[in-house]
Amino acid sequence: MVTTAWRPRGRAASAAPLFAPLVGRHPWAGAAGGPASSVVHPASPQAGQIALLWWIAVGISAVVYVLVVAAFFIAIARHRAQEGPPAGADPRAERRATRIVIGAAVATVVILAAWFGLSVASARALERPPAHPVRVEVIGHQWWWELHYAGASPSDAVTSANELHVPVGIPVQLQLASADVIHSFWVPSLDGKRDLIPGTRTTTWFRVDRPGVYRGQCAELCGLEHAHMALLVIAEPKAQFDQWLATQRAPAVPPADPVTWRGQAIFLGAACSLCHTIRGTGAGALSAPDLTHLASRRTIAAGALPNAPGTLGAWIADPHAFKRGTIMPATRLDGGAMQALVAYLRSLR
């Protein structure tokens, strides 16, 4: 029977390193390479449960596969090229063949029934919603993720994009919705996927047990830039998470020097403010990611580019070069103006 509690040192965990080079990056490698993304290197009890199911299925399948293929080839090789009447003429051999077929069919039914039981028990365990979770609303857009953390009062609410910060060891429940087409929320190291469906609210939950950066990506074809709709989950200890939340609640840092002042003026004067919000300034449009704390994020354009001065400038000047389908228009600015704008955006910590 499936144990509902995930044991990190269980059978699944011990089998995993064997295939490590093939099935994705281990969470601990997060700092060195890219963020973790692997079904078989779970970092939550939910993904752990499924990984256990996976290894059981692989084990059974390997045995069944070897038996079936071996039987087939032995059957061909046994009497190959022998002449004479086939054994079909012998009624005893016939009866034995029939009995073996029936036996194999019964064995199949037994294995499948056991698998069904395991699967349903696992599903039941995963369907139990957590108590006192951190709630986050996730809204899918073509092609980015909008994230809302409710606060004690509306003014405490936090809006961010493409980077989901969560506390370690505390369940997180996501309320999923879509602003346009069907998307699918999927972070392989943390849980199975859940669709974001227009006109419907769906929900999913997980509890991250190891701090780290986990990669996710939209899993349902959502149009031209489906490939560029990534998401990072950043799991931190509770204290760090609270601190992050407090920082995000604050309005944008006001410009501190002439360059950033100029940058802010450009932002508010150009097309930027028609779509983006920077809380604490006049920019309050809602159709594009909230940029109030843009500089605190690791990537831009839903994971298409790292968040660095060079990439930010290149993105603003010609977003379609990196993400052809994006709705964001190109912004033509001379060198100094662009530098000022980038400096301002980089100051939004």
Added chain:
Amino acid sequence: MTAVPTAVPTSHEEELDRARRLEAAWGSPHGLVGALRTVDHKAIGRRYVLTALTFFAIGGVLATLMRLQLRQPGAHVLSAEQYNQIFTMHGSTMMFLFAVPVMEGMMIYLVPLLVGTRNVAFPRLNAFGYFIYVLGGIFFYVAFLLHAGPDVGWFAYTPLSLSRFSPGKGPDVWAQLITFTELSALVVAVEIVVTIARQRTVGMTPQRMPIFVWASLVTAVMIIFAMPAIMLSSSMLIMDRLVNTHFFDVAQGGSALLWQHLFWFFGHPEVYIIFIPAMGMVSEIVETFSGRPIVGRPAVIASLAATGTLGFGLWVHHMFATTVPPVGGSFFTATSILISIPTGVQIFCWIATLWTGRPRVTVPLLFVAAFIVVFVIGGLSGVMIASVPLDLQLHDTFFIVAHFHYVLIGGGVLPLFGGLYYWIPKATGRLLSERAGRWHFWLWLIGFNVVFFPMHFLGLAGMPRRVYTYQPDTGWGPLNLLASSGVLLVIAGAVVFVVALLRSRTHGAAAGDDPWRAPSLEWGTSSPPPSYNYLDLPTVRSAVPRWTAHADQPVIAGVRDDVREVLVTRFADAQPDHRARLAGPSIWPFVLAITTTVGFIWSIFDPWGVPIGLILCAPPLIAWFWPWTRERDPRRAPLASEAAA
């Protein structure tokens, strides 16, 4: 009773005379116009198979382009637009223009031969079905080359495929391709059902029907039940796009998920519509090359029927991620697991047949071996993703891409190649090169696994389907490169097959009537079969008629040889019922296909295309059914014995 013993001596001259009369009655007209008029099921079946194989090659080229694009992170072989169009075209081509039609073609070619009759039940309808299929395919590719190709996937999920998110004509073109292929598939299904039900030769009771004929019957019945769902949904989609209905538009009270239910209610049986005929081919090949009747014949037949029935009860497993209530999830998990049992039973029966037989390892049997090696992996991964929790991880990833290629190539294409190596000698009179066949087998077996096995791991590592590129830091590069490199082997195997096919026409050894010592009827006529299939229509006294025929096995007499007349038998006991006249060559099915095509294409741009198309179709329909001949043959002519009595 119409069967008389062959023991009655007939002179050679008499036989030649009869053959000449039959040829005059059943022969196809010559020339280009003649080719458009022909109603010979063998000519039409051949066309289906060759056209479908051409589309298979085109789909393969598209797949190669995708593998080039994905061979490394951030490659620029294709743009996002091109990639999305190409995977949509690839999926739609392989499902609608290759896999289903090629199986239909095999059924149209083989079923009349296997049941011992001279043509399918509705010969002109058969010709019409082919033209609709090929015109639909041409229309689809012309649209693609004119940059109006669909780019929303072969499943065209709403709301992405609605006008708001997909302006342009792409999804309309896709939906109308569906209309073309549905129409053609329904036509084939009706012919196959009627041909099998009423034109089996004397003595071929249901329990003696060849297993491929059983598979064809199950497939045809599945088509009749599955196609209306997609016909409905593609019409609703095109209406949402064209005349502003709101079936799928959430903002207007429609439902985004309704589409998925309707689509997969068709889409899942569709897989079995491809798979079941292939299983029929495997049974025929295993029986012939093990040299003994198949073990557990009733179980194999029951398995085909069970697969065809269960196939309608598991569509929701494509939708687990949309959130399915627990009981519903368990139900669809159970059905998805259950469907592996009949397939398992068939595999066990084949193994037992070979085990107790005297297997001869030929190319067709090698492809059956390839089928076992490949398909069983796909079947097992299918049982894995029947589980809701595991499916939530693996759904819509490259693991699924691997899974369904193992199932469809393993369970559809490899048996098909076995079937082609097996039956092409019958169709052309020439054997295919055994050596080339072995090369083809090894190149595909290795190449296929190099391409698709790594995709399992890519899915586990988080790579979703339908992405045109990926970032270097995902670590997906090396396995993608490996997968892409395997394409070379697959292409080489395909080239070997095409060369072997062409060379066999000039250099192939003569096949003779029966190169394989096979048990079924078609190996008793010449290769290629004459236009009338059998000079003497055979009768049947077992499930393996050619292995058990008496020296004086009766043949059917009393069916006219100077007109297109066939014997109609009763369903259950396969005893003579009456004789029926079949329609002869006609140009009107072709003309009707053209006018139907005009209507279908017109309606993409303008709703008036529907009534105009209907009006355009009226003249060819009237001409088709006009009683041109003065002689009015009663549909039910009395049998010779009845007349005497």
